[in-house]
Amino acid sequence: MTSEELWQAALGELEIALSKANFTTWFKNTALTQFENDQVTISVPNTFTKAWFEKKYHRAILDTLQRIGGRPIKTITYQVGGRSSFAAVPAITMAPISAPASRGVASTTGNGLNPRYVFSTFIVGKGNELPHAAARAVAARPGAAYNPLFIYGGVGLGKTHLIQAVGNEILASDPTKKILYVTCETFTNDFIHAVRGGNAKRFQDTYRGVDVLLIDDIQFITGKEGTQEAFFHTFNALHQTNKQLVLTSDRHPKAIPALEARLLSRFEWGMIADIISPDFETRVAILEAKCQEKQYQLDKNIVSYIATMIQNNVRELEGALNKIVAFHQLKNIPPTLEFIKKMLASSQPIRKSVTNKQVLQTVSLFFDIPQEELLGKSREKRLAFPRQIIMYLLRTELQASFPAIGLELGGRDHTTAMHACSKITREAEEDPKLKQDIELIKQRLYNG
Amino acid sequence: MRFSCTQENLVQGLSMVSRIASRAGNLPILSNIYLKTTATGLELRATNLEIGLTCMVRGKVEEVGEFTVPARLFSEYIALLPKDKVDLVLAGSELQVVCGKNKTKIKGMPAVDFPVIPQVENGEGGEVSLPALMEALEQVLFTISPNEGRPEISGALIVLDGSHLTVAGTDSYRLAEKALITSGTDKSAARAILPLRALQELVRVCGSLKEEAATAKIIMSSNQFALSVPTVEFVSRLIEGQYPDYKAIIPTRFGIKAKISRAELASALKAAGLFSKTGVYDVAVSFNPEKNEVEIASLNSQTGEHASVLPAEVQGVGTKIAFNWKYLLDGVQALRGENIIIKATDSASPTMLTEEDGTDYFYIVMPIKE
Numbered sequence: 043m044t045s046e047e048l049w050q051a052a053l054g055e056l057e058i059a060l061s062k063a064n065f066t067t068w069f070k071n072t073a074l075t076q077f078e079n080d081q082v083t084i085s086v087p088n089t090f091t092k093a094w095f096e097k098k099y100h101r102a103i104l105d106t107l108q109r110i111g112g113r114p115i116k117t118i119t120y121q122v123g124g125r126s127s128f129a130a131v132p133a134i135t136m137a138p139i140s141a142p143a144s145r146g147v148a149s150t151t152g153n154g155l156n157p158r159y160v161f162s163t164f165i166v167g168k169g170n171e172l173p174h175a176a177a178r179a180v181a182a183r184p185g186a187a188y189n190p191l192f193i194y195g196g197v198g199l200g201k202t203h204l205i206q207a208v209g210n211e212i213l214a215s216d217p218t219k220k221i222l223y224v225t226c227e228t229f230t231n232d233f234i235h236a237v238r239g240g241n242a243k244r245f246q247d248t249y250r251g252v253d254v255l256l257i258d259d260i261q262f263i264t265g266k267e268g269t270q271e272a273f274f275h276t277f278n279a280l281h282q283t284n285k286q287l288v289l290t291s292d293r294h295p296k297a298i299p300a301l302e303a304r305l306l307s308r309f310e311w312g313m314i315a316d317i318i319s320p321d322f323e324t325r326v327a328i329l330e331a332k333c334q335e336k337q338y339q340l341d342k343n344i345v346s347y348i349a350t351m352i353q354n355n356v357r358e359l360e361g362a363l364n365k366i367v368a369f370h371q372l373k374n375i376p377p378t379l380e381f382i383k384k385m386l387a388s389s390q391p392i393r394k395s396v397t398n399k400q401v402l403q404t405v406s407l408f409f410d411i412p413q414e415e416l417l418g419k420s421r422e423k424r425l426a427f428p429r430q431i432i433m434y435l436l437r438t439e440l441q442a443s444f445p446a447i448g449l450e451l452g453g454r455d456h457t458t459a460m461h462a463c464s465k466i467t468r469e470a471e472e473d474p475k476l477k478q479d480i481e482l483i484k485q486r487l488y489n490g
Numbered sequence: 491m492r493f494s495c496t497q498e499n500l501v502q503g504l505s506m507v508s509r510i511a512s513r514a515g516n517l518p519i520l521s522n523i524y525l526k527t528t529a530t531g532l533e534l535r536a537t538n539l540e541i542g543l544t545c546m547v548r549g550k551v552e553e554v555g556e557f558t559v560p561a562r563l564f565s566e567y568i569a570l571l572p573k574d575k576v577d578l579v580l581a582g583s584e585l586q587v588v589c590g591k592n593k594t595k596i597k598g599m600p601a602v603d604f605p606v607i608p609q610v611e612n613g614e615g616g617e618v619s620l621p622a623l624m625e626a627l628e629q630v631l632f633t634i635s636p637n638e639g640r641p642e643i644s645g646a647l648i649v650l651d652g653s654h655l656t657v658a659g660t661d662s663y664r665l666a667e668k669a670l671i672t673s674g675t676d677k678s679a680a681r682a683i684l685p686l687r688a689l690q691e692l693v694r695v696c697g698s699l700k701e702e703a704a705t706a707k708i709i710m711s712s713n714q715f716a717l718s719v720p721t722v723e724f725v726s727r728l729i730e731g732q733y734p735d736y737k738a739i740i741p742t743r744f745g746i747k748a749k750i751s752r753a754e755l756a757s758a759l760k761a762a763g764l765f766s767k768t769g770v771y772d773v774a775v776s777f778n779p780e781k782n783e784v785e786i787a788s789l790n791s792q793t794g795e796h797a798s799v800l801p802a803e804v805q806g807v808g809t810k811i812a813f814n815w816k817y818l819l820d821g822v823q824a825l826r827g828e829n830i831i832i833k834a835t836d837s838a839s840p841t842m843l844t845e846e847d848g849t850d851y852f853y854i855v856m857p858i859k860e
Contacts, residue, residue, distance in 0.1 A: 063517050064517065067516045067539070088713065089608035090537065090605060090608055094605050122712075123730050132642060132731075133734055133735065134662060134734035136663065136665065136840055136854070139814060371639075372641075
């Protein structure tokens with residue numbers, strides 16, 4: 043038994059013997075650092091713990107260790123900390139305060155753009171070629187290329203980066219242009235304030251007086267009828283005067299529930315581009331670019347390991363890198379592949395377990411079809427297809443048996459379920475749109 | 491336990507310790523105050539397992555004993571009592587408080603579960619003037635901010651070197667250092683990083699002790715700091731780690747030097763601050779050696795603009811540097827004396843503020859890069 047295992051076993055016993063409050067207060071960050079013959083050294087985080095162990099818990103610790111270790115212990119020494127003595131003296135530099143950074147998100151002109159988001163820092167790969175090219179075109183000829191530009195895709199894939207880069211690029215080439223970046227929430231709030239405060243004129247001036255309007259996460263407009271109408275009029279006013287609109291959403295406009303038809307048709311007017319998860323090469327490129335930005339050297343093996351482990355979210359990718367860099371700087375230990383494996387394993391969220399019911403619910407919401415219809419007898423195409431996706435998900439995500447799947451979906455035969463699963467598997471490989479939809483459903487299933 | 495004292499004495503003791511008792515924590519007993527009657531009086535203790543404070547209250551001890559009661563409840567209640575004699579009697583699991591015609595029973599917890607406040611072992615130290623220590627802490631404290639990424643600078647460095655005690659702090663945008671005289675021997679040498687929270691409490695403790703004692707004893711070990719006067723002892727844990735070598739970044743040469751009235755500069759900065767950009771807090775400071783003037787100006791597209799010209803003795807190459815006006819003002823206010831010296835080079839290098847007649851304190855601030 044290693045000293046670490048021994049201490050863990052002892053903690054296990056002590057945890058039961060003590061109250062939870064006492065245990066977490068006193069035994070957090072303790073370790074057994076030495077266990078030789080009858081001498082034991084326990085490292086404690088501070089002198090308060092040391093004093094308390096000596097006075098109060100000495101007997102209990104001694105008894106427990108003797109019992110688990112199976113040999114008599116003569117002395118236990120409690121040592122405070124212990125790792126500080128050989129750490130190198132950290133350097134400190136004082137850099138001038140850079141003005142834009144201290145401005146935060148909202149800059150002085152109040153256009154809501156974060157100057158950090160520019161095209162030059164956006165890594166282009168297979169998954170985002172189209173939206174990137176479209177965004178560039180819009181930035182080059184605002185109001186003329188694609189109007190509106192609608193970008194959709196999953197969480198942390200760079201939608202906000204792209205939409206803000208459009209604004210920053212236009213501003214860079216023509217600082218007189220009036221650009222406004224808002225989230226859908228801000229737009230809604232502004233509208234509500236305008237209605238409540240009776241200053242609709244000001245709301246109109248703000249939103250209709252701009253050259254470029256960028257709205258992030260437009261899907262949140264769903265269900266807000268008043269806001270949809272306000273947005274509809276704003277949209278028309280801007281579009282008619284050839285002012286550029288760029289919108290982002292986490293799903294295709296058709297998949298936004300409770301969206302008015304006149305808005306939907308307007309969203310589809312210009313260009314709809316989707317961002318999908320970056321492929322392996324792009325993920326590596328992103329990591330390398332981030333390393334360069336931070337002026338941090340990271341081993342090639344480590345980079346490709348991280349890129350293999352984190353697949354669906356650029357933000358997580360960056361987070362993992364930040365964690366490694368921070369750890370290195372704080373503890374002064376260069377990261378090894380072993381260490382990173384451990385770190386990523388501990389930070390990987392445990393996948394939420396989902397139930398049949400949740401799958402049904404999520405798909406029903408996604409396609410905006412009531413559950414009863416999905417479970418009903420009708421074999422209309424608009425019902426059959428989502429039904430097949432449910433069957434596919436039940437099979438792939440929940441490992442349900444074919445007869446069980448059939449039963450779950452209104453008592454259908456198991457061969458129906460088998461057909462559905464093989465059909466969706468085949469089609470998803472050929473049709474990226476379907477693949478993306480399934481990804482989105484899964485994302486909502488596990489994150490929702 | 492049976493004890494009597496004046497209400498004022500008890501209030502004074504409680505006001506010092508009750509703030510240390512933490513309100514939210516894992517261990518409920520940490521929100522209590524520990525009371526112990528000894529031959530010499532009533533001892534009050536509170537700790538949050540980072541800081542510990544022990545305080546003696548003068549009074550008449552009739553029976554020794556110990557107990558703990560909720561800090562907030564007890565101190566708020568005692569403060570409401572008339573200025574009269576207060577009797578404390580322990581009866582079972584309740585503390586009886588009798589003062590004039592007021593009679594109360596406060597429920598508490600047994601003292602055996604109250605943590606021990608550790609004594610400093612193998613420490614080095616010396617005597618230091620309390621008002622001087624308090625001033626030094628206040629002159630440095632404002633440069634320190636909580637910084638999870640760099641724990642070693644989220645506290646003040648305290649260095650004992652012979653008969654000198656140095657206090658330094660930085661948040662990597664500004665830096666302050668103050669030197670004090672102690673009665674330490676030539677051999678005494680110790681370094682400690684005292685956490686921000688402990689610094690704040692220490693300033694408060696120094697403030698309330700000023701009338702009681704002129705000097706205090708400081709002891710530092712590798713993991714603890716203690717300050718004591720005969721009736722009060724303050725103990726804090728230290729931040730583990732090495733403090734960065736800040737001396738390396740103190741510039742020795744500057745392009746321009748100005749001697750300027752401290753009060754005039756402070757009010758000019760406050761005025762300019764009103765018209766600085768929101769979130770940037772920038773004011774432009776122009777040094778003009780030809781006219782012997784320093785101009786403080788600011789501009790905000792929404793509120794307006796401002797400029798004031800101050801007479802000064804300026805030597806060197808004229809330049810214009812933008813500063814965060816709050817950072818600059820913090821330094822100006824921490825300095826003492828009628829006139830101060832500003833030494834600067836350009837908007838990429840540190841600017842130093844010192845007193846006209848005094849070498850024991852300096853403040854360094856980084857400009858805003860345009």
